[in-house]
Amino acid sequence: MKINVLIIDDHVLFSQGLSLILKESGKFKVLNQVQDSREAVHNYCKLTPDLVLIDYNMPHLSGLDIVKELAKQVHKSKIVVLSMYAEESDLIKFKELGVNGYITKTTPADLLIASLHQVMDGEIVFEKGLQKKVVLKGKKDIFKLKNNLTNREIDILLEIKKGHTTQKIAENLSLSFYTVETHRKNINRKLNFSSKSDFFDFLKSM
Amino acid sequence: MKINVLIIDDHVLFSQGLSLILKESGKFKVLNQVQDSREAVHNYCKLTPDLVLIDYNMPHLSGLDIVKELAKQVHKSKIVVLSMYAEESDLIKFKELGVNGYITKTTPADLLIASLHQVMDGEIVFEKGLQKKVVLKGKKDIFKLKNNLTNREIDILLEIKKGHTTQKIAENLSLSFYTVETHRKNINRKLNFSSKSDFFDFLKSM
DNA sequence: CATAAAATACCCGTTAGCAGGTATTTTATG
DNA sequence: CATAAAATACCTGCTAACGGGTATTTTATG
Structure with a gap:
């Protein structure tokens, strides 16, 4: 058939x-x-x-x-x-x-x-996806070191990347709204972007 | 042969x-x-x-x-x-x-x-593929048509892409702050993004 | 020239983000 | 175990963004 x-x-x-x-x-x-x-x-x-x-x-x-x-x-x-x-x-x-x-x-x-x-046959074939993901895992640590970010801050960044609001992030990570705001504040202080588009460019590079 | x-x-x-x-x-x-x-x-x-x-x-x-x-x-x-x-x-x-x-x-x-x-046979064929409605439009025009955007709205989008605020865009294009806000409003209504990251992804694709 | 579409401009109210703080608990790490 | 770093949480106030309107002028277009 x-x-x-x-x-x-x-x-x-x-x-x-x-x-x-x-x-x-x-x-x-x-x-x-x-x-x-x-x-x-x-x-x-x-x-x-x-x-x-x-x-x-x-x-x-x-x-x-x-x-x-x-x-x-x-x-x-x-x-x-x-x-x-x-x-x-x-x-x-x-x-x-x-x-x-x-x-x-x-x-x-x-x-x-x-x-x-x-x-x-039921497999999911994402050609280059697999290779890239492996590379990404090694990148994460370099990325962390390079920007002086903590693990939690990266969690929050990944949520922001998804387009979630502070409220939503708080819900997803089971945190207080205020805690997420604190993290965001610290991230912004550390990375200090001149514009929103720079920030989103950065997120894309994650 | x-x-x-x-x-x-x-x-x-x-x-x-x-x-x-x-x-x-x-x-x-x-x-x-x-x-x-x-x-x-x-x-x-x-x-x-x-x-x-x-x-x-x-x-x-x-x-x-x-x-x-x-x-x-x-x-x-x-x-x-x-x-x-x-x-x-x-x-x-x-x-x-x-x-x-x-x-x-x-x-x-x-x-x-x-x-x-x-x-x-020696002929020069430049329009065989361009039937009826596809009227030699540039990338920008296709982009415009695709999203129902006007010329001015694209100007504003390009400014937003640069990371400029509404105030700055108004200055750059010699427009009133309110006019730029109106355009932004109309753009948002037309494109209707579910999140900020979607919006920035879109800008990147411009 | 009539009409629609585009571009311009203004007002109001709400909200998300952000910068300024302060403060406690948890977790590594020497 | 002492101490720093990280993670948690809360409060205030400001501003940009945004959605809801309304309205006039300019520009295409049949």
């Missing part, structure tokens, strides 16, 4: 090439290729594919939003995001959304096929 | 798909697919292709620079640029460089094949 695939990508040329790649492998059947979100949701429900391949870098619509839409539907399938670049922040978002795979377009076809089979 | 093609694109997945598309047409022979500029020039000289297909939207190197490099070589071939978006400013640059075609990746395979044949 072949794996039924739905491709969502407004770059028709890429979709058609990808279809041929999948077809050649002999294990996949491309049910349809769609170029916009309305068609995407409609085809998803009608065709009930086993696997959805969605391009993230679409100029006119957000891959993220489509993934959210698909997640709302009754039919459930594996979802793999195909992206031009490996963006760390995007990776986290897609992981949170429960996407089954994130593969960059720099991946050779055979590796893609192999990854898709892994996904169909 | 088949048309010998060299593909330059660091998105291997796309190159491989494109190769299959060309192969299926029966009229093209893909000599090689390369991922970086050095390989590009080397292969160009060694394989002397009839046609070069080059991706413009490469993250780490400029398609423009590669085209310039190829133009310097002894061997001459037709050069067609494949792009994600149709950007007017780039179009002019490529025209000046004597590129034989500029086709977006939203073009269906059959139209691409037809366009490539036109190019091989």
